[in-house]
Amino acid sequence: MAVSNGGIDITDLPAMREAMAAMGEATRAGLSDVPGIVTSDHHVPGYEGDPDVLVRVYVPEDVADPRPGLVWIHGGGYVLGDMEGDDFRCRELAQSCGCVVASVDYRLAPETPHPGPLHDCYAALVWFAEQASEFGVDPARIAIGGASAGG
Known part of the structure; x- marks a missing residue:
């Protein structure tokens, strides 16, 4: 049925x-572009031998260091969606909040069973915290958020 x-x-x-x-x-x-945001893509080490994870970082140009950081987990219930679907939202968040956003392109279930997608998000969080100074982020001010699966 x-x-x-x-x-x-x-x-x-x-x-x-x-x-x-x-x-x-x-x-x-x-949608129009969000000015004043510099983006860069990074392949970060996966959790305990898992495949690398793609993370896109959005840095607002006119915000003084140190800035807060946000690890963004896209929506889709861990089975749908991707980083591209939330690209505009991440740009807007970086600009309006003055924070550096790290968006995670986690692997999807059922091809990657639980806890694989969560491991990808955790690996991105660990990497972002370790690289905080590279992006002008205060490592004590990193939040996690998102839509659906990430919210």
């Missing part, structure tokens, strides 16, 4: 991922 949310068969995970990516692209196409 197919289960539907009104158009997408929610038992078809690849189709759901494709639909979510398409919605994100359409949303981003209608």
Whole structure:
């Protein structure tokens, strides 16, 4: 029996991922850029031998050091979504809050079973705290947040 949310068969995970990516692209196409944010991508060591984790760091240009930091975990219940889907949100957070945002592109379940996605987020947090001075972040002022899975 197919289960539907009104158009997408929610038992078809690849189709759901494709639909979510398409919605994100359409949303981003209608948004303007957020000025004053410098981004950089980093492949950080995974947790206890896990694969490297991609982390995108968003640094506001006109904020004095030391700044607070935020490790951002994208939404999707650990089975959907990616870092790109929350790119605009991370830029806005960095600008409006004056914080450095580290967005985690964690591996998704079910391809990566629990606790793999959580390990990826933890590895990103540890790396970000260790690299805090490189980004002008006060390591005592790092928060964790996100949408859905990360919230």
